Amino acid sequence: MGIFDLEFIAQYYKYFLRGTGVTLSVSFFGVVFGTMVGVVLSLMKLSNNKIAKGLSTAYIEVVRGTPLLVQLFIVYYGFPMFLPFNMSRIALGTVAVLLNSAAYVAEIIRAGILSIDRGQMEAARSLGMTHGMAMRFIIIPQAFKNILPALGNEFIVLIKESAIISVIGIHDIMYNADTLRGITYRPFIPLFYAAIIYFIITFTLSKLLGIFERRLRAGDQYN
């Protein structure tokens, strides 16, 4: 017995393995598509178009001001009412996660873009570049470097937050740990292993990010 109970893990490791796969894929697609939507939202928020700006601001505020659990239920029960096609549980869960993530990513990107000195935009415009060209060649490449670490962090946060999708019956790490609790009548061990797995994933990722960041700075021939 004992807390590490190897017999337990030998018998049930497949539950954890599958759960880990689900958690990772929901988080991964959540952050990738969330970033895409986030880029659009941040550009809308930075634009001079009042409608685009208003829509994006409202979206970001509402998402950041309501619990992910509520958003998850709204997507899970609400989307199928309006969609002409069926979506699987896991797809709906991913959509909820990405829509949530997009709002946070949008703010990260906006801050990254605003951190670039306005003289850069002015210099680009004074050379005859359009606003779009200046963004593409001058502002975004410089902002990207500031954004990347924060984006990696967002991915890590998402892995932890995604445990909430277990409540709509998606078989992620958390859900499977809970299932094992029911099967074995042992509440502690499965949750303990679930915690270990989450920790290993996030700890490894944050270390990898650290290395990547240092590389980025070392390979940097400017600043």
Place this chain on the structure above:
Amino acid sequence: MINIINLNKKFGDLHVLKDINQTIQEGEVVVVIGPSGSGKSTFLRCLNLLEEPTSGEIILEGVSITDKNNDVNRQREKMGMVFQQFNLFPHKTVLENITLAPIQVKGLTKEEADRKAMSLLKRIGLEEKANTYPNQLSGGQKQRIAIIRALAMEPDVMLFDEPTSALDPEMVGEVLEVMKELARDGMTMVVVTHEMGFAKEVGSRVIFMDEGRIMEEGSPKDLFENPRNPRTQDFLRKILV
């Protein structure tokens, strides 16, 4: 070449430029002086619409650039600008800094743009810096490169916004030398500066601004030796100690 008609600029309640009327002729080197907060930088920045005028009109070579129907990017190509803080692109090499706009905006091939950039770099004696990044350069080198970056677009007018104010004293000379050479080559220039020596040597006209108005203008000799406006006299007394 540039006509400025009743130019006004307000930042909220602050009236920074008041009814500026000016005509800048081709080949002129106009030096704008005045105390800080007099509106001289804003005046310069209005000329290529980095600041949008509140009212008034700016006509460059017969085309109104304040007219919303005209493409401001086209007009900006004809006006090079040099900034106090250089504003080189830190993530691009010196060569890329110079060639980016000619390639993207004017549609030059990379070879043409590179060739032109190298000959410009040679002119200021910095061709060996082509592949370095701006952070490895001194302030004076940065500013000289910023000048040829603007020249690479073959502008008709060059605007200088306090180009030597952020430099260490020993680097001011090298930047002024490039500007003087440009002036001698007949470039039309509008220069906001505190370098009175430069104004005397190559300026065709000096404008003194205070409180958002042009208080006095004239040849460098007249304005520096016989200023008529008491404000001009006061200002010159303070800076020409």
